[in-house]
Amino acid sequence: MRGSSHVVSDVMTHTVVAVGRDAPFKDIVKLMEQWKVSALPVVEGEGRVIGVVSEADLLPKEEFRDSDPDRYTQLGRYTQLGRLTDLAKAGGVSAADLMSAPAVTVHPDATLAEAARIMAQRKVKRLPVVNDVGMLEGVVSRVDLLKVFLRPDEELAEEVRREVVSYLFPAPVEPIRVDVKDGVVTLTGKIRDASLVPVAARLARAVEGVVDVECHLAGGSATE
Numbered sequence: 001m002r003g004s005s006h007v008v009s010d011v012m013t014h015t016v017v018a019v020g021r022d023a024p025f026k027d028i029v030k031l032m033e034q035w036k037v038s039a040l041p042v043v044e045g046e047g048r049v050i051g052v053v054s055e056a057d058l059l060p061k062e063e064f065r066d067s068d069p070d071r072y073t074q075l076g077r078y079t080q081l082g083r084l085t086d087l088a089k090a091g092g093v094s095a096a097d098l099m100s101a102p103a104v105t106v107h108p109d110a111t112l113a114e115a116a117r118i119m120a121q122r123k124v125k126r127l128p129v130v131n132d133v134g135m136l137e138g139v140v141s142r143v144d145l146l147k148v149f150l151r152p153d154e155e156l157a158e159e160v161r162r163e164v165v166s167y168l169f170p171a172p173v174e175p176i177r178v179d180v181k182d183g184v185v186t187l188t189g190k191i192r193d194a195s196l197v198p199v200a201a202r203l204a205r206a207v208e209g210v211v212d213v214e215c216h217l218a219g220g221s222a223t224e
Helices: 025-035 055-063 069-075 084-090 112-122 142-150 153-168 194-205
Strands: 039-044 048-054 126-130 136-141 177-181 184-191 212-219
Touching: 025 039, 025 055, 039 136, 048 055, 048 126, 055 084, 112 126, 112 142, 136 142, 153 177, 153 184, 153 194, 184 194, 194 212
Parallel strands: 184 212
Antiparallel strands: 039 048, 126 136, 177 184
């Protein structure tokens, strides 16, 4: 069976705005507003990603605006709360001071499922896409990962027929019908081996862009 997984390079944004380690705080805020993004890769040299600066990295400056960092450190209040990193970033003035490093990145050949898993585990909304030597190639966001659900129903139906039905049921008792509406796949027909029904449902659900699968396949033989 031929795989149908899309990879990060299929959906990522290739035009990316990034900043150098010396980028001033105010310039970072301006770029985020201009490009409508919540985070920016920080690069050095010819484009090697060394970190990411996000809105969360910038907010401590506002949060601790009316505070005296030295006083709070001496009291140990923020040490106890695990806020020393935020406290340090409150005094940051450049990308190097503010960024989270090392950057959480993904390879362009990673599957969308792998990228989604990284985002969920690391609690980030965007991932810089880097090649084997860490050079920036693009950015993939949560919205990008959802693009597969924009695939037309007929395109999904054709892939399910080709990759699932033809693979599992080369000689069905009666033709297997594949219908797709709003991303929901419905399989109807009679097959020889009922044990393959859950396999068919699982493989159809694995086709990227499929929202759900309804399986109405019945086991039987040609003499029934």
